[in-house]
Amino acid sequence: MIVHLVDGTYELFRHFYGLRRFNKGVDRPYGAVVGVLQTVLQMIENGDHVKGSASRGRSDAYLGVATDHVIESFRNRLWADYKTGAGIEPALFAQFHPLEEALAAMGVVVWPMIELEADDALASAAHLASKDKRVQKVAIWTPDKDLAQCVQGTRVVQIDGRRKTIRDAARIREKFGVDPPLIPDLLALVGDAADGYPGIPGIGARTAAQLLNRYGQIENFPSNVLGERRDLALLFKKLATLRTDAPVFKKVEKLRWRGATRGFAAWADRMKAPRLLERCEKAAAR
Numbered sequence: 001m002i003v004h005l006v007d008g009t010y011e012l013f014r015h016f017y018g019l020r021r022f023n024k025g026v027d028r029p030y031g032a033v034v035g036v037l038q039t040v041l042q043m044i045e046n047g048d049h050v051k052g053s054a055s056r057g058r059s060d061a062y063l064g065v066a067t068d069h070v071i072e073s074f075r076n077r078l079w080a081d082y083k084t085g086a087g088i089e090p091a092l093f094a095q096f097h098p099l100e101e102a103l104a105a106m107g108v109v110v111w112p113m114i115e116l117e118a119d120d121a122l123a124s125a126a127h128l129a130s131k132d133k134r135v136q137k138v139a140i141w142t143p144d145k146d147l148a149q150c151v152q153g154t155r156v157v158q159i160d161g162r163r164k165t166i167r168d169a170a171r172i173r174e175k176f177g178v179d180p181p182l183i184p185d186l187l188a189l190v191g192d193a194a195d196g197y198p199g200i201p202g203i204g205a206r207t208a209a210q211l212l213n214r215y216g217q218i219e220n221f222p223s224n225v226l227g228e229r230r231d232l233a234l235l236f237k238k239l240a241t242l243r244t245d246a247p248v249f250k251k252v253e254k255l256r257w258r259g260a261t262r263g264f265a266a267w268a269d270r271m272k273a274p275r276l277l278e279r280c281e282k283a284a285a286r
Contacts, residue, residue, distance in 0.1 A: 003129040003255060004043050004063035007142035008110070009118045011036045012067075012099055014162065016092045027091040030271040033099045037276055039161070040065060040108055043141075044257050045283050061283075062255040064248065066121035067100050069112035073120075075195075075239050082239065083196045102271070105264040106280060109255050111248050119146050123242035125249065126150045132252045139166075146192070146242060148172045149183035177209030185218045188236035197236050200229050259284030 015035030020027060028034075044061040071085035085093065103110045111121040122140055129138045130152060140147050143160040151158055154168040165171075172180050189208035191199025203211075215221050218233050226233055249255060260280040268277040 001060075001062055001135050001252070003125075003135055003138045003252060004061070005122050005125050005129075005138065005140045006040060006043070006063065006065040007118055007122060007140075007144060007147075008036060008065040008067040008099060008103070009096075010142050010144060011039055012095060013092070015039075016089075016095070030095065030098060030102075030273075032092065032095050033102055034271050034273045034276065036099055037102060037106060037273070040103065041106070041276065041279055041283070044108075045279070061257040062252060063257060064109040064111060064121075064125055064255050065103055066111045066113060066118035066125070066248075067096070068118045069096070069100065069114050073113070073117045074115055075117070078235065079197055079239055081196045083194065102264075102267045105261050105267045106276075107257055107260045107264070109249070111246070113246070116243055116246050119144060120243040121246045121248055122147060123150050124244045124246035126156050127244040128249065129252055129255075130156050135252060145176070145183065145187070146195075146240065148176065149180050149240075149242060151180040177205065178212050182212045182217065184237050184240040184242075185212050187240035188218060188233050191236070192240065195239065197239055199236065200226065200233055257283075 012032050016027070016032035019031045019035060023031070040063065043063055071083065071088070075082045076084065100110050100112050111118070111125070113121050122142070126138050126140055127150070129135050138156040140150060140156070140158050141161055142158065143163070147158055148167070150156055151167065151169050151172050158167045158172070159165070167175065169180055172183070176183065176186060178186050186205075186208050189200050189203045189211070190205050191197055211221065211225065215225070218226070218230070218237055221230070223230070260277070264280060265277055268274055
């Protein structure tokens with residue numbers, strides 16, 4: 001059994017701006033939504049097939065999609081400059097909630113996050129799925145470096161679908177210089193511009209990796225390494241550490257795709273995407 005966990009917010013952004021390049025700046029009302037649905041449907045059609053994993057018998061699809069129902073989260077109360085929804089284009093923002101509704105109509109499990117972030121939902125789902133002995137592999141579909149902390153050996157991997165790369169623990173260390181559990185510490189030291197926190201001045205990626213490989217997590221640093229900046233580094237680490245207690249599901253079986261709901265036909269018509277309905281019906285009939 002392969003469990004696919006998809007960063008719906010990232011996919012929506014990716015398809016929105018990808019379509020804009022081809023449509024000469026003209027935004028279709030549901031264009032990005034259709035793009036995400038096509039991506040998810042391809043995973044459903046592929047079922048248990050992930051590079052490096054064997055599949056036996058019928059290829060059922062187990063997957064869930066996490067979305068940011070609102071952009072702000074508890075982290076905004078911890079750091080005033082943490083990312084917000086300011087600056088998101090109205091044409092893109094207008095597709096946030098329709099994406100959630102269309103995915104649910106397609107029969108896909110969706111986790112719309114409000115107090116937490118989509119990344120927290122993915123981390124929680126990966127944590128739960130990896131505890132199930134029936135799960136052969138957990139594939140987290142996002143290039144977001146935050147999710148690198150969730151990678152475990154070759155069993156929980158991170159996939160960048162656009163670049164067609166798969167990162168297991170060895171690849172994470174090769175890219176960042178530290179093992180997955182130390183990714184929050186690394187981000188705390190070097191910062192994350194996308195999330196709105198700057199890191200510790202004077203500490204770059206190479207120095208941060210050297211410190212972490214020498215001392216371990218920030219809490220273990222000698223007092224003279226960070227000095228008065230230690231509390232700030234620990235705050236940034238709290239921002240970078242993904243929660244694994246989001247109430248996403250209790251049993252992995254909940255994630256098995258069983259076909260689109262009756263309401264999906266109306267969504268396919270609204271989005272002017274009849275091919276999606278045809279593909280769903282064909283996939284469900286396998």
